[in-house]
Amino acid sequence: MSDFKSAAGLVLLVIATLVLSSSAYTVSEIEQVIITQFGKPVGAPVTAAGLKFKLPFIQVVNPIDKRILEWDGSPTDMPTKDKLYISVDLFARWRIVDPLQYFLRLRDERSAQSRLDDILGSETRNAIAKHELIEIIRTSKDRVPTQDTTLRDANNVLGALVPINLGREQIEKQIFSAAASKVAVFGIELLDIRFMRINYNASVRPKIYDRMISERQQIAEQFRSEGNGEAARINGNRGRELQKIRSEAYRRVEEIRGEADAKATEIYAQAYNQSPDAVHFYEFTRTMSAYRAIITADTTLVLSTDSELFRYLKGINP
Amino acid sequence: MPPPDLTQALARAFPLTRGPSPKVALLLIGGAAAAWSSVYTVPSDSVGVIQRFGAYERQVEPGLHFKIPLGVEVATIIPIKRQLKQEFGFTTEGATNAYQNSREPQAETQMVTGDLNAALVEWVVQYRINDPLKFLFQIRDAQSTLRDASESVMREAVGDRTVDEVITIGRQEIEVEALARMQSLAAKYELGISIDQVQLKNVNPPEPVQASFNEVNQAQQEKEKLINEARREYNKIIPLAEGEKDQRVREAEGYQLKRVNEAEGDVARFNAVLAEYLKAPEVTKRRIYLETLQEVLPNLRSKIILDEKGRQILPLLQLAPPPASTP
Numbered sequence: 001m002s003d004f005k006s007a008a009g010l011v012l013l014v015i016a017t018l019v020l021s022s023s024a025y026t027v028s029e030i031e032q033v034i035i036t037q038f039g040k041p042v043g044a045p046v047t048a049a050g051l052k053f054k055l056p057f058i059q060v061v062n063p064i065d066k067r068i069l070e071w072d073g074s075p076t077d078m079p080t081k082d083k084l085y086i087s088v089d090l091f092a093r094w095r096i097v098d099p100l101q102y103f104l105r106l107r108d109e110r111s112a113q114s115r116l117d118d119i120l121g122s123e124t125r126n127a128i129a130k131h132e133l134i135e136i137i138r139t140s141k142d143r144v145p146t147q148d149t150t151l152r153d154a155n156n157v158l159g160a161l162v163p164i165n166l167g168r169e170q171i172e173k174q175i176f177s178a179a180a181s182k183v184a185v186f187g188i189e190l191l192d193i194r195f196m197r198i199n200y201n202a203s204v205r206p207k208i209y210d211r212m213i214s215e216r217q218q219i220a221e222q223f224r225s226e227g228n229g230e231a232a233r234i235n236g237n238r239g240r241e242l243q244k245i246r247s248e249a250y251r252r253v254e255e256i257r258g259e260a261d262a263k264a265t266e267i268y269a270q271a272y273n274q275s276p277d278a279v280h281f282y283e284f285t286r287t288m289s290a291y292r293a294i295i296t297a298d299t300t301l302v303l304s305t306d307s308e309l310f311r312y313l314k315g316i317n318p
Numbered sequence: 319m320p321p322p323d324l325t326q327a328l329a330r331a332f333p334l335t336r337g338p339s340p341k342v343a344l345l346l347i348g349g350a351a352a353a354w355s356s357v358y359t360v361p362s363d364s365v366g367v368i369q370r371f372g373a374y375e376r377q378v379e380p381g382l383h384f385k386i387p388l389g390v391e392v393a394t395i396i397p398i399k400r401q402l403k404q405e406f407g408f409t410t411e412g413a414t415n416a417y418q419n420s421r422e423p424q425a426e427t428q429m430v431t432g433d434l435n436a437a438l439v440e441w442v443v444q445y446r447i448n449d450p451l452k453f454l455f456q457i458r459d460a461q462s463t464l465r466d467a468s469e470s471v472m473r474e475a476v477g478d479r480t481v482d483e484v485i486t487i488g489r490q491e492i493e494v495e496a497l498a499r500m501q502s503l504a505a506k507y508e509l510g511i512s513i514d515q516v517q518l519k520n521v522n523p524p525e526p527v528q529a530s531f532n533e534v535n536q537a538q539q540e541k542e543k544l545i546n547e548a549r550r551e552y553n554k555i556i557p558l559a560e561g562e563k564d565q566r567v568r569e570a571e572g573y574q575l576k577r578v579n580e581a582e583g584d585v586a587r588f589n590a591v592l593a594e595y596l597k598a599p600e601v602t603k604r605r606i607y608l609e610t611l612q613e614v615l616p617n618l619r620s621k622i623i624l625d626e627k628g629r630q631i632l633p634l635l636q637l638a639p640p641p642a643s644t645p
Binding site for chain 1: 369370371372373425426428430433434435436456457458462463466467470473477478481482483487491506507508523524526527529530531533534536537538540541543544545548549551552555556560562563566567569570571573574575576577578580581582584585588589591592595596599603604606607608614615618619620621622624
């Protein structure tokens with residue numbers, strides 16, 4: 001008897017527990033809930049978090065995320081207006097604002113993500129095809145780049161940005177506004193989209209690299225030629241300086257020597273020219289000293305007996 | 319909620335007839351488990367966020383805390399004081415944060431610059447969770463969103479710059495700009511995250527291009543070398559030439575002194591002799607003449623003395639034999 005009683009009590013307890021656990025449910029801060037009865041939504045979505053109750057067994061809880069959700073596109077190759085193949089990778093933030101609509105049209109996030117793939121994918125293609133690559137790369141129209149002064153280049157091609165009309169942000173806006181209206185019907189609010197990665201397609205890359213290499217080589221060549229040019233200039237300066245210094249030295253030397261000679265001449269002239277006797281005496285003594293220098297061992301001298309020296313050879317009386 | 323119920327249910331379904339002790343034991347075990355699951359600690363660098371039946375209940379500071387057990391209250395520990403970082407384009411081993419490491423390092427680094435060149439950029443974002451509620455409830459996977467936003471922002475900054483700015487001169491500027499933009503994006507997305515720093519790491523030209531970038535550096539060095547060598551040659555020669563110039567000028571000055579002094583000496587001597595000469599000109603003159611000839615003539619090998627009146631061609635005197643050999 002007591003066994004039966006306790007068994008019945010146990011069964012009752014199990015049933016009560018089952019009913020309770022099937023009718024009570026919790027709603028987290030991060031979600032909202034749509035209650036469906038035989039697959040059909042019943043009542044307004046439950047958005048407040050906490051412990052809630054529903055009809056057991058026949059009603060089903062469908063949690064739907066309330067947070068900002070991510071959509072992360074996969075990198076896709078597509079051509080720009082200037083026929084460059086680039087790989088574009090986008091991401092978007094979105095939120096379920098009309099859970100009922102969302103639930104009816106899409107049921108779960110997987111299908112929502114695939115709709116976003118389709119819509120954002122095609123809008124991106126459209127936008128990219130309408131614009132040149134640089135419009136997607138650059139953002140601000142009027143930025144003046146800082147130039148590396150050591151790399152300045154005669155044509156000024158390097159260190160310059162390619163000009164743009166719209167810029168990345170505007171194109172993001174174009175994609176956003178085109179896609180936002182299309183996803184609105186699913187109860188989804190698109191919060192924003194941004195280009196995450198834009199890269200040259202593998203087939204374009206070698207050409208870009210070649211261009212970069214040739215640009216760099218041009219700079220390198222310029223450096224070498226600048227080096228050689230500057231060296232030549234310095235060598236030229238050296239030659240000029242050398243000639244200048246040497247010729248100045250020559251001039252100075254000649255000036256000084258000239259002065260010296262002039263001074264000496266003046267001194268001599270003053271002394272020798274002081275009186276007719278002095279002139280005569282100078283002529284005489286200078287001639288005498290000239291004889292000493294001129295008449296050497298090899299000289300043959302023909303002297304007359306009339307000469308001052310030998311006149312006495314003929315006798316004492318002249 | 320279910321496990322303790324089950325324990326009790328089991329205890330009732332299979333009553334152990336040996337006495338009350340197993341029942342009590344089970345109850346005790348259940349009680350202990352419940353007590354155990356109601357105690358939790360929040361580490362000093364974190365806060366705990368308590369949800370009761372899914373609804374946000376309270377936020378607790380570090381320390382030992384209690385909550386309603388059996389899954390009624392759930393505590394999530396958020397390390398708000400910990401400095402977190404995300405790496406892009408490279409991976410440091412041993413990261414505890416799952417979001418720190420680069421997912422696709424190759425693709426993350428490749429960027430297109432504003433002059434349509436390519437660059438490889440590696441960077442780090444330092445951040446903290448500053449609003450645990452937003453972090454948990456406003457956005458799903460805030461840290462993954464942060465990664466996406468960071469990549470997007472970095473490309474925006476790089477896209478507005480030339481390759482030279484990106485690689486060398488504009489690094490600081492990029493860091494500052496990326497930080498500002500990331501901060502505004504973090505606020506816009508309600509990530510509950512504050513961005514502290516954006517740091518650029520290795521920024522390089524793509525592999526195939528690197529050699530040509532090095533070539534530029536080499537050419538720069540070469541230029542310096544050529545110029546320095548030319549300067550060396552200049553410096554080797556010009557100061558020497560200056561010195562030589564001075565030398566020659568000094569020598570000339572020496573010559574000048576010599577000339578003037580000699581002239582003055584000559585003149586002094588001349589004047590002295592002249593004074594004596596003037597006293598007896600004829601005799602002095604003759605004396606000097608004779609002295610000179612006396613000095614000069616002995617050196618001569620051949621001397622011929624002619625007599626005007628004799629008219630003979632014959633030498634009157636042969637004072638020395640004819641020279642044996644004349645050069």
